[in-house]
Structures are given as structure tokens and as C-alpha cells.
Amino acid sequence: MTQRNSSFHSFLRLFRYSQNHRRDFYWGSLFSFLNKLFDIAPEILIGVAIDVVVNKEKSFLASWGVETPIQQLVLLGVITLAIWAFESLFEYLYLVKWRGLAQSLQHEFRIDAYAHLQRLDMAYFEDRSTGALVSTLNDDINQLERFLNEGMNSLIQVFTAVLLIGTVFFVLAPKIAVFAFLPMPIILGGAFYFQKYAAPLYLDVREKAGLIGARLANNISGIATIRSFAAEEREAEHITRDSRVYLESNRRAIEISSRFNPLIRMAVLMGFLATFIIGGLMTLRGDLNVGSYGVLVFLTQRLLWPLTSLANTVDLFERAMASADRVLDLLAVPVNLEKPLARKPRPSRMEVAFKDVDFAYANGIPILKKINLHIPAGKTVAIVGPTGSGKSTITKLLLRFYETTQGSITIDGEDVRGFNPQDLRKEIGLVSQDTFLFHGTILENIAYGSPGASREQIMKAAEQAYADEFINKLPLGLDTVIGERGQKLSGGQRQRISIARVILKNPPLLILDEATSAVDNETEALIQKSLQEISKGRTTIIIAHRLSTVTHADRIYVVADGLLAESGTHQELLEKGALYAQLWNLQVRKQIASSEART
Numbered sequence: 001m002t003q004r005n006s007s008f009h010s011f012l013r014l015f016r017y018s019q020n021h022r023r024d025f026y027w028g029s030l031f032s033f034l035n036k037l038f039d040i041a042p043e044i045l046i047g048v049a050i051d052v053v054v055n056k057e058k059s060f061l062a063s064w065g066v067e068t069p070i071q072q073l074v075l076l077g078v079i080t081l082a083i084w085a086f087e088s089l090f091e092y093l094y095l096v097k098w099r100g101l102a103q104s105l106q107h108e109f110r111i112d113a114y115a116h117l118q119r120l121d122m123a124y125f126e127d128r129s130t131g132a133l134v135s136t137l138n139d140d141i142n143q144l145e146r147f148l149n150e151g152m153n154s155l156i157q158v159f160t161a162v163l164l165i166g167t168v169f170f171v172l173a174p175k176i177a178v179f180a181f182l183p184m185p186i187i188l189g190g191a192f193y194f195q196k197y198a199a200p201l202y203l204d205v206r207e208k209a210g211l212i213g214a215r216l217a218n219n220i221s222g223i224a225t226i227r228s229f230a231a232e233e234r235e236a237e238h239i240t241r242d243s244r245v246y247l248e249s250n251r252r253a254i255e256i257s258s259r260f261n262p263l264i265r266m267a268v269l270m271g272f273l274a275t276f277i278i279g280g281l282m283t284l285r286g287d288l289n290v291g292s293y294g295v296l297v298f299l300t301q302r303l304l305w306p307l308t309s310l311a312n313t314v315d316l317f318e319r320a321m322a323s324a325d326r327v328l329d330l331l332a333v334p335v336n337l338e339k340p341l342a343r344k345p346r347p348s349r350m351e352v353a354f355k356d357v358d359f360a361y362a363n364g365i366p367i368l369k370k371i372n373l374h375i376p377a378g379k380t381v382a383i384v385g386p387t388g389s390g391k392s393t394i395t396k397l398l399l400r401f402y403e404t405t406q407g408s409i410t411i412d413g414e415d416v417r418g419f420n421p422q423d424l425r426k427e428i429g430l431v432s433q434d435t436f437l438f439h440g441t442i443l444e445n446i447a448y449g450s451p452g453a454s455r456e457q458i459m460k461a462a463e464q465a466y467a468d469e470f471i472n473k474l475p476l477g478l479d480t481v482i483g484e485r486g487q488k489l490s491g492g493q494r495q496r497i498s499i500a501r502v503i504l505k506n507p508p509l510l511i512l513d514e515a516t517s518a519v520d521n522e523t524e525a526l527i528q529k530s531l532q533e534i535s536k537g538r539t540t541i542i543i544a545h546r547l548s549t550v551t552h553a554d555r556i557y558v559v560a561d562g563l564l565a566e567s568g569t570h571q572e573l574l575e576k577g578a579l580y581a582q583l584w585n586l587q588v589r590k591q592i593a594s595s596e597a598r599t
Contacts, residue, residue, distance in 0.1 A: 010321035013328050014144075017109075024101045031094035032153045036160040038087035042080065043298035044168065049076055050294040094153055102148035109141050109327060116331050119338035122401040123362050131214025136330055139209060140323035147320030154313040165299045172292045173282065179274035180300065183267035201253040202322040208246040210326075215242050257315045275300045337400055338421055349377035349412050350427070350509045350539040352398065357407035359390075359397060367393050369562045371407070375555075380540040382550035384580070385559035391543045392433075394559070395511050398541075399425060411509075429507035433514030435498045437486030442471060443478040445486070445497055449505040458504060464534065465500035466526045467493070499527060503534055510535060513543040524549070547584050556580065 018025070114137055162184070169177035219226060219235055226235050275296050282288040352375040359368040367390045375381045383391050396402050398409060400421045409416045416424060429449075437445050446461060447453045453461075458478065462468045470493050474480045486494045499515060512531060516524040528549060544550045551570040558565045558573065558580045565579050573580035 007318055007321040010325050010328075014321070014324045017328065017331075018105055020108075021101055021105060024097060024104075028094055028097035028101060028152070029156055031090050031097055032156040033160050035087055035090035035094055036157040037164060038083050038090065039157075040161065040164055040299065041083045041087075044295050045076055045080055045083070046294060046298055048291060048295075049073070050291045054290050098153050099149055102145045105148060106141055106145040109144065110137055113137055113141070113327050113330055116333070116335070119335045120333055121335070121337050121403075122396070124333060126362060129214035129218065131217030132210040134217060135210040135213035136326050139213065140206060140326045143206075143323040144320050144327070147316050151313050151316040151320065155317065158313065168299060169296060172296060173279065173288055176275055176279050176282070176288075176296060179278055180271040180296075182274070183270045186267045187264055197256050201249070201256060202318045203325065205246070205249045205253050205319070206322045206326055208242075208249040212239070212242040212246050215239060253318075257318075272300045337403055351375065351377040351412050352509070352539060352541075353410045354394070354397075355408050355410070357397065357409065358405045359393060359402065360405050361402075367562050368397075371559075371562075371564055373557055373564070375539060375541060377412075377539055378537055379554040380535050380542065380552070382542040382544055382553035382556045383559060384544055384547060384550060384556060384583070385565070386583070387545065389559045390562045391559055392513055395430070395513055395541065395543060398511070399428060399430065427507055428509045428511060429502035429505050430511045431495075431499050431502050431513065431515040435486070435491075435494045437482060437489075437494055437497060439481075439484045441476075441479050441481055442467075442474075442497060445482065446478075446500045446504055448501055453504055458500075461500040461504035462497075464503050464530050465496045466530060467496035467500050470496075496527065499531070503530075508538050510538055510540045511543070512540065514545060515542075516546075516549060547580075547587055558583075 015025075117133065117137070166177065166181060169180055215238060219239070226232060279288060279293050279296050283290055283293040352373070354371050354373040357368055357371040358366065360366045371390075371394065373381070373383075373394070383394060385391055393402075397404055398416070400416055400419075403417075411419070411424075438448065442462075443455070443458055446458050446467075450457075455478070459468065462471055462478070470489075471477055471480075480488075482488045482497075486497070489497070495516070502510065515531065516527050532552060542550050542553060550556055553570070555567060556570060556573060557567045558578075560579055566573060566576060568576070574584060575581075
């Protein structure tokens, strides 16, 4: 495992991140301190009460001018009432402050992390699972919230108790204080030992939690595939294995943390015995007031319980810092492509040109080599070629999901790298072969790119995409909830909603990436007619494997093995008799064979 930040360094990172909440942090610390101050005070009053009962008119309070024991006890009662009132007040205040801080920081942490995640390069997501990222945005941030709700106050109060009780000890009986607090180095040494060995273990726990979260998210979304292959038992074994790994990781962390509690208890016991025995002997000799002895004994007990809970508090702290590191590491990932730029006027003509474009993904394998394309404004251009030739990658570069390795892409003569990515994408409509619909209604999904559209405009877009045919048959029509990823709809229905979404957006540049791949021949013919209508007067790029869908294009580019193999109109390419003609003849023969098989 790689060496990670110490928990103290992790806390400083978190403290720097939460600088807008410094005032809340300081107020919460003050309220925790004052609450513990008034919480300890009753033990001192018990000692004073013993002094009153034993020494009467010669007691400590008598020196304040309160002469009779009855008056002294009444005064102690009034002081006790005030102390309990203030203790309750500051408990209320620290609970409100720490819990409010926990909620605010949790909210900002999650929002900032998600906003940052949305701006990260697409390459960042290539080797990361959705479940692991969800675990970071949800579980890790919740872990931090739990610490701020409970652990932060506990840490402050433990150290406050040690400080205040130590002060009382050294004021009343310095000799006893030396022996009573002699175990403190053992306790602190144990805490540092625990922190040193526990920090990487708890980081490993959070990483293993992310892995099992990723597995669960993946399996739930792929439940239909799992069932279709009758792989339920195998996947259950995978979950069992991942859960066992998580269990083992937690076991190692718990084993270390469990050593801490007995160490603290024994060290505190040594301090208690020192107070109990040495203080008792001094009281018998008359060197220590009986009331002071009572105060010291009671205060030792008050110190015992907070210190025995320190192990649990530090355990919570370590888990929270491991989680904070994961979120802060995500926030530290640099943003390259999605940096906002100065706003430029929107392109007026949408003329697109690729000039000597090379591209390779993070693995370094070349995908595109010296690609030169020209897409005149208002024209329809098709890009075709065998599977895996790099056709869809061309559109990803135009959308600036990735940066070209070499070369440039221009719109109306302006390099796309000079446009704000979001402004550029607002001018582009994409219908992808990988249709993604959100959990919600059909209306919400069609209006996703045009949230201000009226119901009539949405229905008109659905009609143009020939989606009204099935929408009108649904009991709730546009208000039908379609489930996660549109699972209640067929592939063709999802595709038509995706097309309607782009039609409603009405962009000047249209990209159709296998837009009719999931529909039958009859529906395809209807959608092709609709797409040809909406393509008029706007720049359109069609990515297609099925060549029959691009015969009308003004120009067709053929890509093979990342290279531009040939270009021309449909008829020109057939006459050349090269790759395009071969692909065309192959598809025609398949269609004929399929037709004969049906008859």
C-alpha cells in the first residue's frame, strides 16, 4: 500500500477546505470547552460540601463570609443550580453548532465534489467504476458527518477534562498530581501508536468499501443480463468474496483499535490508585484537607470515563480522515478540458474542419491518424467505416470530450479550444447509439435539453420523432415514469425519445451517431424521413454502420484503422469500387439473403 497522509495532515487539509466555517468551528470548540468546564464543576462542589459538613464554621466557604453550615449548603445549592443550567445551555449550543456544521460541511463537500467531478476529463472515468465514485460522494462524506456530529466534541472535551482536572490537581496537591498524571505519556504514546498504524488501515477499509459499492451498483444495473445468463449464484459468490475482503480489512483495523482501549483503562487506573492511596495517606496525616481529597477522588473518576471513550473517538476520527482524504483527493484532480474560458460569440455558420488530427486514448494506442475533414455549413456529411475504425471518436473530439493529440478542429475558422466547452455543446445536438434516459417521466426526458419548453412544444418534438405513436398508447402519456435508464421502454422507444430530445433543442449542428441502430426497418424509415427534414438548413454529421442510411449525404467520408480511406458522394464511391463499394455490396447481399430467408 502506498504511503498516505498522516491523520493530522488530513485534518489540516480538511480545516483549510472548510475555511468558510472557521467561525462555526471556533464557536463549537468554545461551547464544548464551557460545557465540560461546568460538567466538572459539580465534583468540586461535592468536595466543598464535604468540607462544610466536616469543618462547619471553619470550612473553606466560611472564609468567604458565609458563616453557618446551613447558609453554606444553601449557597452550594444555588451554585449547583446555576452550574447545571449553564452546563445544559452550553450542551444545547455545542450540539446545535457541531451538528449544523456537520450538515453544512457535508452539503458543501458533496456539492463541490460532484461539481468538480462533472468537470473532469472523460479520460478520468475510463478506469474508474461508477460505484466507487458514488461511494466517495456518499459513504465517505457521511463518514465525515458522523465524526463532526459526535467525535469532534468528544475530542475537545477529553482534552478539556485533562487540562482542567490537571489544573485542579496541581493547585490542590502537586505531589499527587505528579503521580496521578504520570500515565499520561503512556496514553499519548498509545494514541500516536494507534494513529500511525490505523491510518493506512482505515484508508484501506474505505477503498474496500468503494469496491464492494461498485460491485453492487454494477450488478443491480445489470440484473437483466445476470439473469439472462443464469449467473446469480456466480455473482453472489463475487459479492461474498468482496464482502469478505472488506470484512478482513475492517478486522485488521479493529484489531489495532481494540488494543488502545485496555491500554488507556490500565493507565487511568494507575492514576486513580495514585490519587486514592497517596491522597488518602496525606489526608490521614493531615497534610491534605478531607474536602480536597474528595474532590481529587471524584475528579479522577470524571477523568476515567472520557479517557476510556478516547479509543472510540480516535477510531471515528481515523475513519473520518481516511474518508476526507478520498474526497479531497478527488477535488485535487486537475481539470484540463472543462476550464471555463472567456465567452465568444456563438458560431453563425457552423462550418467544421478537421486538420491533420491525431488522437490516442490514455493507453497510448493511436485511434485517429492525420484526419482531414471538411463539413460545409448547412450540409450533411456522413462518416462510415468498419466497427472500431474511430468514427465515434471523431464526434467526441468535436464535442471536446477529449483533446486532440495533434492537429486542430475549427468551427467557422475558430479553433474549438478557444470556445467555452459548455457554450460549444449548447450549439450541438447529439443522438448517440448509447441512448441514456433518466429516471423520470417521458416529458422530463424529452425536455432535458430545453427545460423551459412548453408541453405543446414537447409533444410536437415527439411527433417529429415518431414517438407519439407509443406515447399516446400509455395511460399517462407524456407523464409516464420510464424507470432508471428508461428500462420500461423498448430500445426503439428509448431511441425515439432521444431523437425527440434533440429535435426540441433545435441545435445548429446535429450529430447522429448510429441514431437508428435500435429500431426496426419500418420505424427506421419513418425516423430517417424525420431526420432528413430536421437536417435541412443545419450542419449535420451522421456516423453510421448501415450505409443505406447515408446515401443522401452531401459527402461521405470512409474511415478505416484510424485513417481517412476515401471520400465522395454515394455514387462516386460506388464507382471507385474501393472500401465503400465493398461494404455496400456486402450489406446489400446480407439484406437480400435476409429477405429470401423470410420468404
